[in-house]
Amino acid sequence: MPKPMLPDRARIGLVEDDPVMGGSIVQRLELEGWKVIWWQSGREAIAGIPPAAHALDLVICDIRLPDMSGETVFNELARQPNSPPFLFVTGFGEVDQAVRLMRSGAVDFMTKPFEMDDFLKRIESGRRTTSSGVRLKGYYLGESPAIQHAEDLIHRYANHDLPVLITGETGSGKEVAARLLHQISPRATEPFMAVNCAAIPAELLESEIFGHEKGAFTGAQQRHLGYAERAGKGTLFLDEIGDMPLSLQAKLLRLIEDGSLVRVGGETPIPFRARVVSATHRDLAIRGGTSGFREDLYFRLAVLPVEIPPLRHRREDITWLLDRFLANAVSRSDTRIRGFSALAEEAALTYAWPGNVRELRNRVDRAAALSTSEWIMPGDLFPEHASNAGSAGFLPxxxxxxxxxxxxxxxxxxxxxxxxxxxxxxxxxxxxxxxxxxxxxxxxxxxxxxx
CATH class of the missing domain: 1.10.10 (Arc Repressor Mutant, subunit A)
Incomplete structure (x- = not known):
């Protein structure tokens, strides 16, 4: 017997031409207490969705429809005010198209065949939960539209196992974004293993990532498990992947494609189950072939890309970050600081922040440690500019x-x-x-x- 309709349950639009699959989905969703409107063609959906768009919490749409592509349905409805979020159902060969749709604003996609329990979780995660269509969740990375767009992408990527490439200037917060991706993913209880490819000498990096067997080289007195193996079913985060030696890039490509690794000096393949998340401040897309980064590896790493904008492009985050870092600094000491003076905030807001969020955090930590007042002043944040207000780094x-x-x-x-x-x-x-x-x-x- 169907469950009664619940006020907090979703109203779902389904665009699916397969009568067997569509009927099965409708039956299961109605058993869960959700109201389902089913269209069997793209034209029916386009004609039927707009009048009730305000009442739909999610549209589930097959990419391949008899009369048009699901992408056409999405693009048409995206022009309507208060359009509902889209979850696409796709065959394996259409994954690239589904990923492109996510970048355009779709909330998720699933590949056929799928487990119904996972399908229901994706619906619950992707549907909007307010009448305005805004998901009821706070933002972790900042308040500016630019960083919230990046965080929205991270939330969309969280339920997938495909590799993620995070790009952005040095100090912009790429590792923070990677850790957030891990924490909101189904892998959150598994290890998060971070490797800085630029900080480890090239001759040691292979052993650190893949591990080695006893006697593999001089000094290898016992077996060593690398980061990839220790990541288990969690996340392997490769920071500054653009600095990885070319010889090691080939081995990383095999790791991703084969889903297995071999320790240095070993012969037995070991299953690799972690998700690969990488980050770089370089533009790897133009560094293919002999210029330093393998093009085939780049395309394997950048299946789901996200860019973290520099702080100068999201100035709305500056005071938010100042307060957050100051609270953290004060909690670690017995310093009695009430906050930033208006002059200090103005100085921070007009500074260009070439070192991005990392520079801001370091300046706040130093100011909190050295300030002799209850209010942090401009000279506490920028002591080097005390006698040279027109130095580089300030705005016109x-x-x-x-x-x-x-x-x-x-x-x-x-x-x-x-x-x-x-x-x-x-x-x-x-x-x-x-x-x-x-x-x-x-x-x-x-x-x-x-x-």
Missing amino acids: LADVRDAAERRQIERALEETGGQIAKAAGLLAVSRTTLWEKMTRLGLAERARSES
């Missing part, structure tokens, strides 16, 4: 002014719920002036959505 005055105006306008919009007239009153400018500034600073679209 026009950028400083724009950043300050943007912050004040954002605060006023937040305070007034996006009402431009009231925000203009708080800022003591005319509505026309405020609108011109919002347009120039890229805030006009946000205001429309909030008004």
Whole structure:
């Protein structure tokens, strides 16, 4: 007997032309208490979804349909306001297309055949949980749209076993992103083994990753299990993969393709079950062949790519990171610091941060350790610039002014719920002036959505 409909259960749209598979999915989802609307062609879905888009929590769509591609259905509905999230069902040969759709905004994909229990978990994870379509989860990496887009991709990738390549400048937070990916994945209880390919001498790196047998080389007095073997069913994180020697890249390619490894000096293949996550600050896509990085390995590592933007491109995160790192620094000492002065925040917001998040954290740690006041001042964060305010690393005055105006306008919009007239009153400018500034600073679209 079907379960009664529950208020917190999803309303699902199913686009599937196979009557056997579609009927089986509908029956199981209805037994779970979910309401299912089933379309057997792309045209039926496009015609049927928009009027009820606000009421659908997820669309499950086959990529191969009799009248069109599931990608066409997705692209058509993506233009509609409040379009529902998509989970694609695909054959093995269509995985590349499914991955491309995830980069375009699909929440997930599953390869046929699949286990029904896993299918139900993906639905629960992918469906939206508020009427506005925003998933009820906080962000861990920052508050800016740029970093939240990257974090959304990480959440989409978490349930898959395909390799992930994280790119970004040195110090931007690639390892933090890799650890987050591991922590929210089904492998969270398994080991996370991190290897810095740039920090280990080339002649030792193979032994560190793959391990060695006793007597494999001079000094190998006992068997050593490498990072790949110790990762078990968890995550093998290869940081700065672009610095891996060419000779070792071939062995890593075999590890990924064969799912097994052989210790240095050994002969017996050992199963490799971990997920490979790699990171680099280099552009590996243009370093193929003799230039230093194997093109075939790059394409195996970059199946699911995500880019961590530099801090200068996500300035909304600066004060968020300042507060977070200061709280951590204070918790590790008996320092009595109340926070950052307004002048210190302004200095941080106008600094270019060439060292990215790592530099910000180090500056906060130093300021917390050396400050003699309850409030951290600009000189505590940037002592080297105390007598040279115009040194490299600071932004032009026009950028400083724009950043300050943007912050004040954002605060006023937040305070007034996006009402431009009231925000203009708080800022003591005319509505026309405020609108011109919002347009120039890229805030006009946000205001429309909030008004």
